[in-house]
Amino acid sequence: MALDRLEAMRAFCRIVEVGSFNAAAQSLGVAKTTISGQVQALEALLGIKLLHRTTRKVSPTTEGAAYYARARTVIDEVDELEASVSHSRNMVHGRVRIEMPSPVGVLCVVPGLGDFIARFPQIHLDIGCSERVVDLVQEGVDCAIRGGVIADQDLVCRPIGRMRFSLCAAPAYLEGAGVLRTPADLATHKHFGFKFPATGRRYVPTLTSGEVRFDLDLPPFLYFNNGGATAAALLAGLGIGFLPTAHARPYLRSGTLIEVLPDWQMASMPLSIVYPQTRHLSARVRAFTDWVAALMANDPLWTL
Numbered sequence: 549m550a551l552d553r554l555e556a557m558r559a560f561c562r563i564v565e566v567g568s569f570n571a572a573a574q575s576l577g578v579a580k581t582t583i584s585g586q587v588q589a590l591e592a593l594l595g596i597k598l599l600h601r602t603t604r605k606v607s608p609t610t611e612g613a614a615y616y617a618r619a620r621t622v623i624d625e626v627d628e629l630e631a632s633v634s635h636s637r638n639m640v641h642g643r644v645r646i647e648m649p650s651p652v653g654v655l656c657v658v659p660g661l662g663d664f665i666a667r668f669p670q671i672h673l674d675i676g677c678s679e680r681v682v683d684l685v686q687e688g689v690d691c692a693i694r695g696g697v698i699a700d701q702d703l704v705c706r707p708i709g710r711m712r713f714s715l716c717a718a719p720a721y722l723e724g725a726g727v728l729r730t731p732a733d734l735a736t737h738k739h740f741g742f743k744f745p746a747t748g749r750r751y752v753p754t755l756t757s758g759e760v761r762f763d764l765d766l767p768p769f770l771y772f773n774n775g776g777a778t779a780a781a782l783l784a785g786l787g788i789g790f791l792p793t794a795h796a797r798p799y800l801r802s803g804t805l806i807e808v809l810p811d812w813q814m815a816s817m818p819l820s821i822v823y824p825q826t827r828h829l830s831a832r833v834r835a836f837t838d839w840v841a842a843l844m845a846n847d848p849l850w851t852l
Contacts, residue, residue, distance in 0.1 A: 553593070554626065556586035557619040560598060563587065564608050564616045565643065565688070575643075575672070624830040641670030642832045647684075648693035651711065651775050652819065653677035655794040656850055657693075660843050667839070671832045679745045679773070684824050690833045691823040693840070703822040704829075706837065709844030709852055710816040712793040713753065716805040720785035731755045731762040731812060738787030740778055741768030753790055754815040762812070790814060794849045819844070 562572040563583065573580040591598050598612035608616055627642055648657060653675060661673070676682070682689055684703070698705040717725075726736050742751045750771075755762045769787050772778045778789050783799070788808055799805035821837050823829060829837075844850040 552586075553590070554623070556590040558623055559583040559586045560590055560612075561616060561620050561623060562643075563599065563606055564612070567605055567607065569606060628831040640668055640831045640835050642830070643672045643674060644832050644836050645674040645676075645688060645690050646692065646836065647676040647678070647680075647682050647689050649679055649695055649711075650677045651792045651795060652693050652695075655792060656844065656847070657840060663843075664836070664839050668832070668835055671835060673836070681746050684822070690830075691821055691837060693819055693821050695817045695819055697818070698820050698822060700822075702825050704825055705820045705822050706841070707818060707820050707852060708837075708841040709819040709850040711819055712816045712849060713790045713814040714793045714796040714800065715753075715755070715788065715790045715808045715812075715814055716782060716796055716800065717788040717808050718782055718785040718804065719806055721787060722806060722808075728808060731764060731809060734764065734788065735766050738769035739764075739766065740781060740787055740789035741771045742778065742790075743771055743773045745773040755809065755812040756815065757812045797849070819850070 559572065559576065559578075559582075562576055563569060566572050566575065569580050569584055573583050576583065587598065594615070596611045596615075597609050598615060600607045600609055624642075627640075654677060657675070658677075664671075664673075676689075681694070682692065684690075684692060693708070695711060721738075722728075727733055728737065743749065744751060753764045755764060770781060772781065772789075775791055775795055779791055779795060779799070781787065782789050782791070782805055796805060800807055821840065823833065823837075845852070
């Protein structure tokens with residue numbers, strides 16, 4: 549009975565996570581009739597309705613949402629217990645939902661995923677790449693990679709790397725541009741600013757040369773809130789801007805962009821992986837956090 553109830557809880561949780569009986573059945577490798585029967589039996593056992601069912605979507609009731617939060621914790625603890633006594637790390641299984649900034653996902657994590665999949669074939673990742681700061685608890689996100697200083701005291705914060713930047717421009721722009729020997733000369737140039745899309749707050753980069761520091765707090769010619777748009781503007785010869793070094797490197801190597809003020813170093817942005825203080829860190833989430841920390845530690849573009 550206990551095993552049947554656990555499997556019914558697992559089926560229910562998966563339905564809530566994917567919003568569909570069909571999708572849940574496919575991900576669990578069982579028939580739709582099986583999980584439908586499991587949920588019906590669970591509702592009968594509890595004496596409550598767990599799910600709202602429509603022709604388009606399945607969503608939890610108020611009681612179902614509360615039950616999901618507790619059931620998910622129970623399943624995570626059971627999965628971790630099984631993993632802890634297993635001699636094979638490939639026994640770690642389940643779903644991990646992660647949010648991360650687009651440059652981190654596109655330029656670092658996703659290109660390296662083949663290694664993670666080979667090591668943990670039974671862990672299914674749900675990766676969101678955006679500059680939006682999500683509420684991990686409210687949105688059911690297991691962990692997130694975030695840039696900058698983490699001020700939220702409700703989050704456990706693990707530093708894992710740094711995002712490095714390169715200041716660059718296209719040859720076409722530099723050919724007709726004025727003198728550019730120090731950061732102060734940027735005041736006479738068309739340079740781009742960056743605003744965080746979630747807050748609209750401007751990011752002010754810092755350049756250093758030895759003990760000398762210069763904050764690039766000059767009125768920008770253009771503002772962007774996306775690295776891809778900044779790259780397009782740079783390649784079009786519209787001015788000077790900064791990109792994550794991992795993004796800029798292919799252009800710098802091909803000569804389509806040129807590093808500006810190479811004797812000055814742009815300050816990097818700290819990257820951390822965070823998860824709620826109140827959430828138990830399951831074996832599968834720990835597997836991902838350890839893997840991504842090692843991935844960055846072994847890459848000079850991202851290492852701490």
